[in-house]
Amino acid sequence: MSMDLPKPIADYVEANARLDIDGMLKPFQHDAVFIDNGKHFEGQAAIRHLLEEEVIPVKAIFTPDTAREEDGDIVVEGPANGEFPGSPLRFTYRFTLVDGTIKTLETTI
Template identity: 65%
Template structure:
């Protein structure tokens, strides 16, 4: 299924599909914040470490199958597959966009 995602989100998803660390980081604002598994990370340095440890290391690839706008956010849902316990797991990604960049991301299972 092809989704009509805003360009920063589409760029993130495409880079994630290739496990391209720099490509995954590029759509995020310099001061972006991400919330995942009870932890927050802010700025490119912390996001890079998070991607290295929690995405690249376990080859976690998110494959969105639905998207909607809700309360000023873009909510994208789908499974993530990889070398981690319980794979695949269905996730909800809540993106906040600002100035054509990802300003915030909250991930829940």
């Protein structure tokens, strides 16, 4: 990846490219919140379940092409490719980082 993203975000994106659930979870805080198009998943166990059910089966890989800071968050945009209807779809990922970890990730189409 050629973008200069904060380490926890870069780690998440790189693990997603390998469809590595453990790698995707590693940069999240234990009590992190993942908001997927309005649905809330709190804690690593719930986030793992989301990834196992929604990301891995369809091989959804997010490839960021823009990033900016907005209201203290890092907003990353780009296409997600995979085996799902409409692929590729353009997503916006809004990361809230705390102490070098992901506290909140909100994804929207």
